[in-house]
Amino acid sequence: MQDVSRLAAWLAGTDIGLLELRTPEGTLRLGRRGDDVVELPQDEEEIEPVPVKAPSLGVFLHGHPLATAPLARIGARVEAGQTVGLLKIGPLLLPVAAPQAGIVDGVHVADGAAVGYGTPLLDLHPL
Structure with a gap:
């Protein structure tokens, strides 16, 4: 029990x-x-992960081109509607939003990969 308390702290x-x-x-x-x-x-x-799917076709970006950090890392907690990636469609950057609150459980698409409508981009472990 002491080890659990130490891990929680x-x-x-x-x-x-x-x-x-x-x-x-x-x-x-x-x-x-x-x-x-x-x-x-x-x-x-086992709780099934919730996929975050591409809302359109485009090039999936983990983060903004002018930033160095990704918008969502594996293990990060995200809220419903939070931007977890971007789709680049020509000069337009379209936000990809989390459909519900959860923990980012896995990323299926590499940064800069072309994706189609409905392509699973990452998984969320529901809270």
Whole structure:
């Protein structure tokens, strides 16, 4: 229990939204509820990730061309409607928004890749 408290205190000082540790003895999940870090219950079923799909065809960009940081990193918590990437269509940059709040679980498309309408760009683990 002391180790769980220590991990929760460490997690509170970061911007990590979900920490899952799997061992032969079981799985420990820590996540954020508001400003608090709490132990999350173990679900019988695995929660399916929510795909964020391309709203149009274009070139997918992880971040703005004039910025060095991506808009959403794996493990980052995002809110519904938050911009998680950009689609470049000619000179236009169209924001790609998260359909719901969640933790970025995976990125399917490389920065600068051409995508079509409905292409899965990244996955969100629902909160």
